Amino acid sequence: MARHPAIANRVRTLRLLAGEMTQAELGERIGVTRQTIAAIEAGKYSPTLEAAFRIAEVFGKRLDEVFCWLADGGEASAAWRESGRD
Amino acid sequence: MAYVETNPMAYRERIAWLSLIAMAVTFGPYFTVMALSPPTAPLPDLGTMGWFALTVGCQAVILAVGHGVLRWRHAADARAPADERDRAISRRSLGAAYYVLIAGVILVGCVMPFQSAGWRLINAAVAAIVLAEVVRYGVAAYCYRRGFHG
Numbered sequence: 001m002a003r004h005p006a007i008a009n010r011v012r013t014l015r016l017l018a019g020e021m022t023q024a025e026l027g028e029r030i031g032v033t034r035q036t037i038a039a040i041e042a043g044k045y046s047p048t049l050e051a052a053f054r055i056a057e058v059f060g061k062r063l064d065e066v067f068c069w070l071a072d073g074g075e076a077s078a079a080w081r082e083s084g085r086d
Numbered sequence: 087m088a089y090v091e092t093n094p095m096a097y098r099e100r101i102a103w104l105s106l107i108a109m110a111v112t113f114g115p116y117f118t119v120m121a122l123s124p125p126t127a128p129l130p131d132l133g134t135m136g137w138f139a140l141t142v143g144c145q146a147v148i149l150a151v152g153h154g155v156l157r158w159r160h161a162a163d164a165r166a167p168a169d170e171r172d173r174a175i176s177r178r179s180l181g182a183a184y185y186v187l188i189a190g191v192i193l194v195g196c197v198m199p200f201q202s203a204g205w206r207l208i209n210a211a212v213a214a215i216v217l218a219e220v221v222r223y224g225v226a227a228y229c230y231r232r233g234f235h236g
Contacts, residue, residue, distance in 0.1 A: 006235065007235075032170060033096065035094050039233070044233030045235065046235040
């Protein structure tokens, strides 16, 4: 149940860059509650593929620019971390 | 800063905690009384039935008041339909509770009738239902608090 999250994300950073969009605003746009957005950001919930695509669409990013699969529960790849520094 | 928000408690997590508390403060004392002084009078035993009715009544009142307060304090969250996380956690918790209930049904319906009868049997059935509900809401609260990754 509560195992190490297998997917990292930079939703919080992207909200900041999108004019400090609130969790409630993002949740409303993709059809989930603000608590679910908070859980996604905290790594406490891995969204469905559909929700992940919707989040990426809101920020005008590709899916792999927002989410990163952590192989074997490890860290995000250096390439992914680097891609967020634009 | 608007973008930095803490991890707020989901409305359905509040409902899960409310349900757990309601069961703890009503069926906890009920089963304690039943364990300490098991009913010996023949059925229907109005005294024991009264205890049971009082327990169920108290639980209903606690849940009604609790739901009312939560809806009043978190009106927007209460109106929002369940989202994908709520539905996933609900499936997980119902799945866990199902096995507890099935085990209870087998015990009460297939094993205990050969050894027990009367209120002992009735209370075992009630205990199976309460335990299944505790597992359901307990798993839900755990998944909301500690995280859930499908």
